[in-house]
Amino acid sequence: MSELDPTLADALASFGADDAVLLVALDFDGTLAPLVDDPTTSTMTPAARDAVDTLATTTADHVLLAFVSGRDLDDLALRAEPPVGSYLVGSHGAQTGHATADGLEAVPLELTAEQAEALATLRHDLDAAVEGRDGAWVQHKPSAVVLHTRQAGTEDTHAAIAAADAAAARLGLEAMHGKDVVEIAVVHTSKGLALDRLRDVVAHDVPGPDGATRRVRVLYAGDDTTDETAFAVLRPGDVGIKVGHGDTVAAHRVADADDVATVLRHLVTATAAP
Structure with missing residues (x-):
């Protein structure tokens, strides 16, 4: 994408048109980094990496950056290499932290005895x-606990997903279905709840x-x-x-991580301090 869709370009121009605090919140996998079979090898595209770093260094006085992911917080910090000052939201909002010059500063996560027992049961059942x-x-x-089925065959995928859904139902928990994953959390959260909380924090x-x-x-991008x-x-x-294909309530859509990079570069210009 060399040029933005005109409606998106107009939205970005309006985004920084007043004295509101600007928060750019980005999903990681599928948004800044292409989806891969082995999540431990996931990395931002060069264009996305450059755009994120440019946004952080040139707009730090008026644009705040956040990474919002289903990954656990430590893993998100490792993969995203967030610029200093970035907010981090991991595990769909169950974990939060902040990138400092000394590394990740995480808010401690404490489970109740009931939650810890449910987590142990989930681990046993899904294993x-x-x-x-x-x-x-x-x-x-x-x-x-997260079930990954990206590399599984159709029959094994259906059976494993059914078992995960049943395990969640037995404990009265919600099974969150994503792209080739099913996540069951013992802490009630979602990216929506997390974004609302993050807005208040900012x-x-x-x-x-x-x-x-x-x-x-807020500008939010996710796939x-x-x-x-x-x-x-x-x-x-x-x-x-919205990044990629699929139904969405988002007002705008781009194709991939490099298109997200184009959006971020445009945002640097659109929100440049006078």
Whole structure:
């Protein structure tokens, strides 16, 4: 994408048109980094990396950056290499932190005894669900268990997903279905809830004159079904960008990570301080 869709370009121009605090919140996998079979090898495209770093260094006084992901917080920090000052939201909002010059500063996550027991049960049940199912595997996170089926065959995928859904139902928990993943968390959260909380945090962190609360305007970009909850909480003046194919409530769409990079580069110009 060498040029933006005119409606998106207009939205970006309006995005920075007043004195609101600007928050650019970005999903990682599928948005800044292409989806890959092995998530431990995921990395931003060169164009996305350059655009993120440019946005962070040239607009730091008036644009704040956040990474919002289903990855656990430590893994997100490792893969995203966030610029200093960035907000980080991991595990769909269950974990939060901040990138400092000394590394990741994380808010401690504490589970109740009931949540810890449910997590142990989920780990046991999902580990059992993938036994003998080639390509299906389970990831243990601090507050969730994730079934990965990207490399599994159709029959094994259906069986493993059914088992995961049943495990969640037995515990009265929600199974979040994404692209080739099913995540079951013992902490009630979503990217939408996380984005609402993050908006409040930013408003507190960047007060207006005399301590007055300033409006926070949000640009959110994401590719997965789990990002739809974030798009759903956007407000007038915010910008939602769906990356790739699929149904969405976002007002705008781009094709891939390099297109997201184009958006970020355009945003640098559109929000340049006078």
